[in-house]
Amino acid sequence: MTLKQLKQQVCEANLDLEHHGLVILTWGNVSGVDRERGLMVIKPSGISREALTPAKMVSVRLSNGEPSGSGQWRPSSDTPTHLALYRAFPGIGGVAHTHSRAATAFAQARRSIPCLGTTHADHFHGTIPLTRMLTRKEVTDDYEAETGAVIVSAFRHRDPVACPAVLVAGHGPFTWGRDAAMAVQNSVALEAVAAMAVETMALNPAVHLLPAALCEKHYFRKHGPGAYYGQRE
Amino acid sequence: MTLKQLKQQVCEANLDLEHHGLVILTWGNVSGVDRERGLMVIKPSGISREALTPAKMVSVRLSNGEPSGSGQWRPSSDTPTHLALYRAFPGIGGVAHTHSRAATAFAQARRSIPCLGTTHADHFHGTIPLTRMLTRKEVTDDYEAETGAVIVSAFRHRDPVACPAVLVAGHGPFTWGRDAAMAVQNSVALEAVAAMAVETMALNPAVHLLPAALCEKHYFRKHGPGAYYGQRE
Amino acid sequence: MTLKQLKQQVCEANLDLEHHGLVILTWGNVSGVDRERGLMVIKPSGISREALTPAKMVSVRLSNGEPSGSGQWRPSSDTPTHLALYRAFPGIGGVAHTHSRAATAFAQARRSIPCLGTTHADHFHGTIPLTRMLTRKEVTDDYEAETGAVIVSAFRHRDPVACPAVLVAGHGPFTWGRDAAMAVQNSVALEAVAAMAVETMALNPAVHLLPAALCEKHYFRKHGPGAYYGQRE
Amino acid sequence: MTLKQLKQQVCEANLDLEHHGLVILTWGNVSGVDRERGLMVIKPSGISREALTPAKMVSVRLSNGEPSGSGQWRPSSDTPTHLALYRAFPGIGGVAHTHSRAATAFAQARRSIPCLGTTHADHFHGTIPLTRMLTRKEVTDDYEAETGAVIVSAFRHRDPVACPAVLVAGHGPFTWGRDAAMAVQNSVALEAVAAMAVETMALNPAVHLLPAALCEKHYFRKHGPGAYYGQRE
Numbered sequence: 062m063t064l065k066q067l068k069q070q071v072c073e074a075n076l077d078l079e080h081h082g083l084v085i086l087t088w089g090n091v092s093g094v095d096r097e098r099g100l101m102v103i104k105p106s107g108i109s110r111e112a113l114t115p116a117k118m119v120s121v122r123l124s125n126g127e128p129s130g131s132g133q134w135r136p137s138s139d140t141p142t143h144l145a146l147y148r149a150f151p152g153i154g155g156v157a158h159t160h161s162r163a164a165t166a167f168a169q170a171r172r173s174i175p176c177l178g179t180t181h182a183d184h185f186h187g188t189i190p191l192t193r194m195l196t197r198k199e200v201t202d203d204y205e206a207e208t209g210a211v212i213v214s215a216f217r218h219r220d221p222v223a224c225p226a227v228l229v230a231g232h233g234p235f236t237w238g239r240d241a242a243m244a245v246q247n248s249v250a251l252e253a254v255a256a257m258a259v260e261t262m263a264l265n266p267a268v269h270l271l272p273a274a275l276c277e278k279h280y281f282r283k284h285g286p287g288a289y290y291g292q293r294e
Numbered sequence: 295m296t297l298k299q300l301k302q303q304v305c306e307a308n309l310d311l312e313h314h315g316l317v318i319l320t321w322g323n324v325s326g327v328d329r330e331r332g333l334m335v336i337k338p339s340g341i342s343r344e345a346l347t348p349a350k351m352v353s354v355r356l357s358n359g360e361p362s363g364s365g366q367w368r369p370s371s372d373t374p375t376h377l378a379l380y381r382a383f384p385g386i387g388g389v390a391h392t393h394s395r396a397a398t399a400f401a402q403a404r405r406s407i408p409c410l411g412t413t414h415a416d417h418f419h420g421t422i423p424l425t426r427m428l429t430r431k432e433v434t435d436d437y438e439a440e441t442g443a444v445i446v447s448a449f450r451h452r453d454p455v456a457c458p459a460v461l462v463a464g465h466g467p468f469t470w471g472r473d474a475a476m477a478v479q480n481s482v483a484l485e486a487v488a489a490m491a492v493e494t495m496a497l498n499p500a501v502h503l504l505p506a507a508l509c510e511k512h513y514f515r516k517h518g519p520g521a522y523y524g525q526r527e
Numbered sequence: 528m529t530l531k532q533l534k535q536q537v538c539e540a541n542l543d544l545e546h547h548g549l550v551i552l553t554w555g556n557v558s559g560v561d562r563e564r565g566l567m568v569i570k571p572s573g574i575s576r577e578a579l580t581p582a583k584m585v586s587v588r589l590s591n592g593e594p595s596g597s598g599q600w601r602p603s604s605d606t607p608t609h610l611a612l613y614r615a616f617p618g619i620g621g622v623a624h625t626h627s628r629a630a631t632a633f634a635q636a637r638r639s640i641p642c643l644g645t646t647h648a649d650h651f652h653g654t655i656p657l658t659r660m661l662t663r664k665e666v667t668d669d670y671e672a673e674t675g676a677v678i679v680s681a682f683r684h685r686d687p688v689a690c691p692a693v694l695v696a697g698h699g700p701f702t703w704g705r706d707a708a709m710a711v712q713n714s715v716a717l718e719a720v721a722a723m724a725v726e727t728m729a730l731n732p733a734v735h736l737l738p739a740a741l742c743e744k745h746y747f748r749k750h751g752p753g754a755y756y757g758q759r760e
Numbered sequence: 761m762t763l764k765q766l767k768q769q770v771c772e773a774n775l776d777l778e779h780h781g782l783v784i785l786t787w788g789n790v791s792g793v794d795r796e797r798g799l800m801v802i803k804p805s806g807i808s809r810e811a812l813t814p815a816k817m818v819s820v821r822l823s824n825g826e827p828s829g830s831g832q833w834r835p836s837s838d839t840p841t842h843l844a845l846y847r848a849f850p851g852i853g854g855v856a857h858t859h860s861r862a863a864t865a866f867a868q869a870r871r872s873i874p875c876l877g878t879t880h881a882d883h884f885h886g887t888i889p890l891t892r893m894l895t896r897k898e899v900t901d902d903y904e905a906e907t908g909a910v911i912v913s914a915f916r917h918r919d920p921v922a923c924p925a926v927l928v929a930g931h932g933p934f935t936w937g938r939d940a941a942m943a944v945q946n947s948v949a950l951e952a953v954a955a956m957a958v959e960t961m962a963l964n965p966a967v968h969l970l971p972a973a974l975c976e977k978h979y980f981r982k983h984g985p986g987a988y989y990g991q992r993e
Contacts, residue, residue, distance in 0.1 A: 204981075260492055263492065264403035282437075412697060483551075515670075758807070
């Protein structure tokens, strides 16, 4: 894929965030990575969605975050968070960050999202983790990179490809996937799962976890070598 | 009706799920049956809705679930559940499965939906039942067929035509009707009824059942020989 | 106004119910009255909204509910309820009935809607009343007319023009106004007020009534001889 | 900017309230100010949004609220509230008033909105304050001007530019900004923040405030001399 095609994909993914109702105003951002060239492409900071074009997408070096080429636009202020994820999670090709309502409510309520049903299990293997809160020093010193670090540390004993979503405490969700489009799709699924969880907990505060056998069944029905959901490729 | 017309109907019904806001991504599926030919037509597995066409609908034998004709598409992974319903409920011609928010929340909260008002009574005779949770063995052995079996067993003492909806515990709703379009319409009604029930229970946790006389009145105003809702046919 | 114009108005008002998201499927109905001719015009029963045309609107005599003219369509099954309201409330020209979510939730929860804020006070003078539940005999004998009767009795000591809305217990809202369009507008306002009340009570179960002086101020700012909202006519 | 341009801006901002789903019917109003000419331009009272045109916007003198020019339309009944804000807050150029659902629910529940997450901190520095309830005398004597006065008094020890929003107890939100468009944008952000706060509190009634360091970080990342969000100008 050329850099131009990647910018096209990332631009479309950023516009899709709004079409799916996951962001308003200039909130949220999506990136994609070209690991061969060592480049990440991301939305420019604070630009309204009507003004987004592929040419305005910003490419930075995966190694150090420095701009590549002679772009005139500043990248999203969350760029260091995205970079930290690409460096720590070699299996991913796209990252999305939204302020979608229900997922953000869980992040603000400081609760992870347990697996309450098959909708969750179809997309996410196990609980959607909640990061720890950043320390005052982390916030002051290198905020966006430290945000990436607490996400990575929440996956120390988890496979980020099997659970492509996290809630940053007091902030909101980040999701990822094999490319920018899949990262957005996982944001869509996360918000739906979170919204169902809000209503489920209202109906029954004594949370019933989905039995483990059913969690495994639904996840592996769609993912991995034994999957039988979808078409043969 | 020709098989081609049935595929057209089933395709439209699958697209309608999204228009009514009951599904996102590739979630959900609708089928229709041709009992004379012994065939069921259902959505292909994991295909995005933009790509759905009548020609891609998959037909399988009602008797054994084997593909009929030389279709190249795999049927929905929930096919055995649909087949179980058509075999057990001779009065139905269409089945719909969604992950609509409020109905799924009831299924996840492990609660049936009691009849709280006339909106419910207009469409569903009595409580919308909740299935029991599948056992680990049922999940492992023949998951989708066993899902059909627990639905059927929830209707052992109920008329599935009078209450065309069920909540599968930890999973979500299935609905049915005389054809695919009516199955979808019942999914629409179920979600509205479930969403109202969520708000009703928030306003008053001491659930007030609709008095039996009023339940009967509203249901039989619209259904059966004494019905006087709608136009004479 | 000619009968044809009235049918046009009533047809548009019925379609507006759906545009405002207050009804789905064939739910709900709106009527308008021509008191000089002694006729009420109402939606036909059980017709899908796409098929509604002014010519299909049904006119019945206000005195006895009998069809006027040679219309081939059956009127809404709620016709006797509408007739009871026009007979008891001489100041109204239109009636609307919906199953809008939050207002129906209050009706199902058996709670009236107290005046919690100025949005309510702008449109409705005082609490939106809840009717008593119908007796078994009333349901069996003459259900729709008795529904009208319990509404009328809920306004024994209230002015129906100042509070153009009611919640029928276990059923849902009826609203009215000087014509069919205003009846629909009051259904829109009622649903917004009810939805705000649901969230208000979730945030603070200890309901704070709006002080009486502010209720009066807002209501009479928009209604009656001292009104100064809107343009001079 | 000419007066004609200001009327154009204010008209668009009023129409935007509806596009963003913050108002229905004739609710809400937006104004803009021209401090050099000493004029405020505001929506006419009680006009439906379809009928709004720039020429119908009403201009009044900032000093005394008297109409300027020979306009035939009455200004919004909330005009004295807007005037009070422009006089007390010299840094603002636009004011918006809505009845958006979640923000109004907080106002009706008599709760301020604490800073629960970074979405809030990005837009509003600190708690969104709640005014005290007006006294009976204030309501009777000069209601709309006194509404302005209680808003101003809620900011006695706060910077209204850093927190461009308030909840008037029992009524609803007012927001402001450097012009009419920014005032509307702040209404959009306020409603999103309020809706998230409703869900957050449902998930965890023990409110967790965002740590002060993170509140400061997010606010000053976007505002003031050290801001690094957005593009260099």
